[in-house]
Amino acid sequence: MKKIVGVALLALMVSCNLAEEQEKVEGIQLSISSSINQEKPLNQEIISTLTNFLETKNDSFKENKYWLAEDFDTFWFPFQDLYEIEHKDSALYFYQPSLMEIVNTDDEQKKLLKLAFIGHDDTTKESTIKSIYNIVANQTDTGIVFSHPLPYFTKNWKKIQKGSIEYVVSPDRDFNEEEAERQLEDIAKICDFFSTEPMPITYYSCIGLEELFQIKGFDYNPIMYREGGGGLAATLNIVFSGNRSEFYTHEIMHLYTSAWYPSSTKLIDEGLATYVGGSRVYSYTWHKENLRSHIEEHPEIDFSKHLEPFERFFAGETAIPYMVGALICERTYRLYGKEKLLALLDGADNIWGLLAEVGLTQENFDGELKKELSLPPTLCM
Numbered sequence: 001m002k003k004i005v006g007v008a009l010l011a012l013m014v015s016c017n018l019a020e021e022q023e024k025v026e027g028i029q030l031s032i033s034s035s036i037n038q039e040k041p042l043n044q045e046i047i048s049t050l051t052n053f054l055e056t057k058n059d060s061f062k063e064n065k066y067w068l069a070e071d072f073d074t075f076w077f078p079f080q081d082l083y084e085i086e087h088k089d090s091a092l093y094f095y096q097p098s099l100m101e102i103v104n105t106d107d108e109q110k111k112l113l114k115l116a117f118i119g120h121d122d123t124t125k126e127s128t129i130k131s132i133y134n135i136v137a138n139q140t141d142t143g144i145v146f147s148h149p150l151p152y153f154t155k156n157w158k159k160i161q162k163g164s165i166e167y168v169v170s171p172d173r174d175f176n177e178e179e180a181e182r183q184l185e186d187i188a189k190i191c192d193f194f195s196t197e198p199m200p201i202t203y204y205s206c207i208g209l210e211e212l213f214q215i216k217g218f219d220y221n222p223i224m225y226r227e228g229g230g231g232l233a234a235t236l237n238i239v240f241s242g243n244r245s246e247f248y249t250h251e252i253m254h255l256y257t258s259a260w261y262p263s264s265t266k267l268i269d270e271g272l273a274t275y276v277g278g279s280r281v282y283s284y285t286w287h288k289e290n291l292r293s294h295i296e297e298h299p300e301i302d303f304s305k306h307l308e309p310f311e312r313f314f315a316g317e318t319a320i321p322y323m324v325g326a327l328i329c330e331r332t333y334r335l336y337g338k339e340k341l342l343a344l345l346d347g348a349d350n351i352w353g354l355l356a357e358v359g360l361t362q363e364n365f366d367g368e369l370k371k372e373l374s375l376p377p378t379l380c381m
Contacts, residue, residue, distance in 0.1 A: 028054045028086065031098045043102055046111065046137050049144040054097055058084055068138065068147040076235040078148045081217060082133065085117050095119040095130045102137075110152070111137040114219060132219040149217040154204065163187070164198035167246060169205045179246040186249045189381040190256055190276070193338070201255065203239045205246055212242040228317060229280050233258070249277030261345035265354060268344050270309040271325020275333075276381055279322055285377045287318045287326075292373050294318070303327075304365040307351060327369045332358045334378040341380065 030051050037043055053066035061077040063069075071078035088094035095117040103112040117130040134149045158169040162180045164187065169175050187198055206212040212231065213224035229243040233254035241248045253273040257264055278284045294315035295301060301320070306313055309321045333341045336358060348354035352362060360368055 027093060029093075029096050030054060031096065033098065033100050036099065036102055042111075042139075045144050046102060046113065047099065049137075049146070050099065050113065050115075050135075053146060057082055066144075066146060068145050071148050074236065075148055075150075075238075079146075080235075085130065085133075088119060088130075095128075100132070105136075105152070109139045111139075112149070112152070113137050113146075116220075129220060131221045134217045134219065150204075150215055153215040153217075157204075162246075165201045165203050167203045167205055169246075170207050170211060172207050172211070173205065173244055175205075176246045183247045183249065183252070186247075186277070186381075187252065190249075190253060193381055194256055194260055196256070196260070199237055199255065199259065201237045201239060201252065203241065203246070203248070205244075206240065206242045207244055209242040212240050216240065243281055245281065250274060250279055251277075253277050257345060261342075261347070263347045264345040265347045265351060266309050267307055267321070267325045267351065268328065268347070268354075269325075270322050271327070271329045272341075272345065274319075274322045274326040275329040275379075279319060280317065282317060284326060284379070287323055288373065288377055290318045291315050291320065291323050295370065295373060302366050303369045304362055324369065327372045328355065328358070328360070329380075330378055331360075331368065331372045333380045334372075334375075335359070338380065 028051070030047070032038060032047060036047075038047065049066055053064065056064060056066070057079055061080070061083070063072065064079070067078060077083070086093050086095045086097070096119070098116045098118055099113060100116050101112075101114040103114065105112055113135045114132060115135060116132045118127060119130060120127045134153075136147045136149050136152050138145050138147055154168055157171060158167075158175065160167045160169060160175055160180075163184045165180070165183065167175065167180065191198055204212070204215060206215065209226060209230055210224045213221050218224060231239065231241040231243060231248055231251050233239055233251040235258075237255050239248060239251045239255070241251070250273045253276050254269065257269055257272060261269075273279075274287065275284055279287060282290075303320075303324050306321045306324055309325060311321045313320045329341060329344070332344060340358060344354060344358065355361070355365070
């Protein structure tokens with residue numbers, strides 16, 4: 001943690017120097033920390049290759065000549081966390097990259113690059129760090145190529161195979177066999193629901209969000225310090241859990257829906273994952289009761305105003321937009337059955353056009369969902 005704070009302070013010092021000189025620029029402008037010896041040939045090659053990568057990283061998610069080719073098989077889009085990271089709203093190059101450190105590793109052929117993205121507001125004269133990210137620089141026969149830091153940061157983690165899941169477990173926690181068995185039981189239910197076979201899943205089990213973001217490559221990202229745990233599902237059947245748990249049906253449900261319904265509406269996708277797997281460490285039944293109590297105290301909340309699933313609008317531990325989607329799914333299953341619920345996953349350009357198929361309009365939406373909220377849970381699995 002001290003090392004992360006030190007890098008962040010260094011980034012702030014660099015941002016102050018940049019602010020004095022910064023003018024409106026077009027494109028990527030990589031700055032180099034004074035702590036890096038730019039006379040060393042290896043550092044020169046790293047900086048040159050990094051500049052070329054940063055200038056081309058937004059061109060394609062399928063390939064990049066400066067990135068390890070094998071990573072595209074493992075991660076599909078291995079530098080997704082860096083895609084358009086420099087943009088802020090309409091300002092396309094607000095956050096500019098700064099190479100803070102080139103760090104030696106226990107492998108002489110690998111260096112760890114610490115890359116900060118810093119923006120300066122000319123109006124307020126304030127500088128902001130968006131993130132600090134690690135990239136592995138590999139020395140090869142053909143020159144420097146970059147790769148995802150996840151294998152480097154988890155090379156000493158325990159690997160445990162349970163059914164279709166390979167758990168990669170933090171050395172700071174003990175593997176929970178009972179939770180892993182419960183997870184396999186839920187996967188069997190999901191497969192029965194979708195009439196499919198279990199897919200191979202790699203499950204990274206972390207002690208919290210901070211560690212989760214660290215193994216993904218971040219020394220700093222504001223989300224990594226939020227309380228309450230959480231996680232995410234990534235492409236090619238990868239789950240990251242920051243819940244100290246081997247059980248995370250919500251994120252595993254996302255893997256199956258993305259495989260079978262890749263164009264599903266986000267509200268319905270998050271809703272079904274919450275309906276089936278709850279959210280964070282709590283079940284759907286728990287969240288439904290929690291939201292019911294909250295609405296009794298705040299009846300003025302209009303569910304039709306909260307259709308953006310990633311809006312940060314909570315009732316304690318319950319994300320209200322997630323529950324709006326979940327209540328749509330529960331109501332659809334209760335009134336129309338499984339096939340209609342699956343049909344919702346096919347998506348639509350207009351959310352109200354999609355909801356009209358299950359009898360929901362802008363006029364009756366809030367009342368219908370609050371009616372559903374008052375009923376005992378009707379589970380689909």
